Amino acid sequence: MATTDKASPRDRLLDAAAELFYRDGVSIGVEALCRSAGVSKRSMYQLFDSKDEVLAASLERRRPWYEAQLRSPDSETATPRERIGYVFRRVEENAAAPGYCGCPYLAVLVELKDGEHPASVVARAAKELLQGYFEEQAEQGGAADPALLARQLMLIFDGASARAGAHIEHLDDGLVTRTVTTLLDAAGLK
Amino acid sequence: MATTDKASPRDRLLDAAAELFYRDGVSIGVEALCRSAGVSKRSMYQLFDSKDEVLAASLERRRPWYEAQLRSPDSETATPRERIGYVFRRVEENAAAPGYCGCPYLAVLVELKDGEHPASVVARAAKELLQGYFEEQAEQGGAADPALLARQLMLIFDGASARAGAHIEHLDDGLVTRTVTTLLDAAGLK
DNA sequence: CACCCTGTATACCGATCGGTTTCCTCACAG
DNA sequence: CTGTGAGGAAACCGATCGGTATACAGGGTG
Structure with a gap:
């Protein structure tokens, strides 16, 4: 294309x-x-050795792009709260685009029930990376429990992605960002 | 079996x-x-006319059971907050069981990208039913915005199910129920 | 020119897909 | 007893699966 x-x-x-x-x-x-x-x-x-390897490699290839896309452009001046908010604003934007099918990494993990599949390994790594980013920001922002907050944010991220991808939820009214704000406030993030 | x-x-x-x-x-x-x-x-x-119909019928058949399972047993005396909490305690319990693969309805919606598939229709109905239940409880509990709270709870429900089903999250430490409590508090649920 | 090296096109492999059909057995009604 | 209908076993259909092998076209380099 x-x-x-x-x-x-x-x-x-x-x-x-x-x-x-x-x-x-x-x-x-x-x-x-x-x-x-x-x-x-x-x-x-x-x-490639097999179709499975092609799938894994295609996910691996997209990872840097996917990652960069979620990283706030004004990375230097932004606060942790802004950086986290940026991720979820991107989710809301992407979900509104036609042809959106949810987070590709989560989709692969759901479709391939096998966690040993080479593509599952790549997908899991991508998920852990985002969670690490959240935790980093939570820590930097003085959250009471950075690890907890990061896991909560992943729940929202994947829940929103999956539901928007399955077209049983529309995120065009700020549902996600509002929910995230609630969690950030409760976590004491500056 | x-x-x-x-x-x-x-x-x-x-x-x-x-x-x-x-x-x-x-x-x-x-x-x-x-x-x-x-x-x-x-x-x-x-x-049945086709394999697709078998799939749809199997989901349909499980729906009453699935639904009843999430309904608080002490339905009469429980408060809305308790009823909502009960659902998510069940999620945490189920996720800990061996062979757990997440919410079957969400999994089907993700796997069959086709929203017109007969099984997708059944799955979507199941999801709407749970959301309706949440909204009902939210209203009864005096939440500021019952519809919003219900959608937030669905984000958590599906995010937790998907991540636990994909085995990238363990819900055995109350992550879900704690997160839900935060949202219920913020919504002003009694 | 000949010699590789890529890469495409395509036929082919055995296995499995969703779905149909034939045959046969068994239980029950008369 | 015989008839009848339900249902299991399995052959069979064309299509497609993941994967392999053969044949051929184009572009460098000697």
């Missing part, structure tokens, strides 16, 4: 994989995946 | 479906499903 034709087969494959796995689920076939990427199955199996 | 051999093929089928779809996901095959239920494919396709 956004992938140029001059990109390497590997990049085309991973970009197509990220999009298709996200939109259609992990049960999308190798045939359809390769067709969409403009890459032959031969090349795919030359670059 | 727990199903007796004297149960009707329909009941055996739906019980096996509920268990297998929950544990292994919706991509489980009809062959395995029928084998596990001790029912021939012939009978299955005589009772």
Whole structure:
């Protein structure tokens, strides 16, 4: 889609994989995946050992981008409260976009019930990273129990992502940010 | 499994479906499903039009049980706050049980990205029912904004279910009930 | 030119998918 | 006893699954 034709087969494959796995689920076939990427199955199996590895690699590839997206741009001047708020404003924005299907990492963890799956490992790491970021900010902001607050924020993050992705909740009225504010206040975050 | 051999093929089928779809996901095959239920494919396709209908019916069948399970036993004397707290204590208990895979309705909604799927309709109804229950209790308890509180509680419910089901969170230390208490307090629930 | 090296296209593999059909057994009604 | 209908066992259907192998086209480099 956004992938140029001059990109390497590997990049085309991973970009197509990220999009298709996200939109259609992990049960999308190798045939359809390769067709969409403009890459032959031969090349795919030359670059990766299995479809599972492609899925894992596509998640891994998106991680830095996903991470950067949640990081407040005015990272230097912002307060911890602002940085946390920024994450959830992004969630509300993303959820409103057409084609939103929730957090891709959580979706993969739910779809692949197997926690040993290579893609599950990547997804779990992404989740832990965000939780670590929350905890860091909570600590910096003087929260009474930074670890607790971080876990609470993850509950909201994943609950909101899952429900918006399943289209049983609309986050366009500040539900998430208001809820987060309540938790931040209760935690004593400056 | 727990199903007796004297149960009707329909009941055996739906019980096996509920268990297998929950544990292994919706991509489980009809062959395995029928084998596990001790029912021939012939009978299955005589009772239902398609595998999708079996899935939907199995969710529908579990709904009254699921619902009753979340309803406080001392329904008459309990306060709204106690009734809401009861739901989340059940979540914490269930999540600790081996083989827990999260809320089956949310899992189905995530796995079947198609919101028009018959099973998605059933799952969505189950979710709306719980949310309605929350809203009812919130109103009865004098919450400032009952609809808002109900939606907040659903965020926690689904976030906790999904994360515990994906085994990236353990709810055995009261994380959920403590978070809920914070929200109930902020909402001014008596 | 020949020689690789990538990469595409495609046929193919055995297994499984959702779904249909045939056959046969067994319980019960007359 | 015979008839009848329910239901299990299993063959079978075309399609698709993940994965492999063969054949061929284009672009460097000697």
